[in-house]
Amino acid sequence: MRHNRNFFEKVWLITLQIPRGRVTWYGAIAEMLGAPGAARTVGWALGALTPAQARAIPWQRVINKSGRCSIRNAEHAPADQQSRLEAEGVIFDARGYTDFGRFGWSGLDPDEVDFLLARARLPWE
């Protein structure tokens, strides 16, 4: 497949598809984009959102694979991300872990990703 968008934009488009009250992890998004080892780059892409863009992208629904919030951003602390998710109905235990079995997003099939990247627009486009 061939896309004109850069990796960051692809990450944002995928993130937009995560339903309210569901979460996924960095590596899962990287895998959907055909770059299984690029989990760190996914985190970087979300960190690169401007404050205005961050209001349009549900970045809080992407957490690390262990089920915890690992955000490191000047604008937001892990506790902020967790409370945003709790406001959507995601439950965390006392140690800050959530259960992918209950709140995990099933993700997109390769053909769905293909269609999305070819057709979807980012909110500010």
Add this chain to the structure above:
DNA sequence: GCCCTGACTGCTA
């Protein structure tokens, strides 16, 4: 093209 950075991961101790 080389080098550094980062909201990650999986393995080892």
Add this chain to the structure above:
DNA sequence: TTAGCAGCCAGGG
């Protein structure tokens, strides 16, 4: 169970 560490990869300088 937690901590450290090396590999990971796209962008930017």
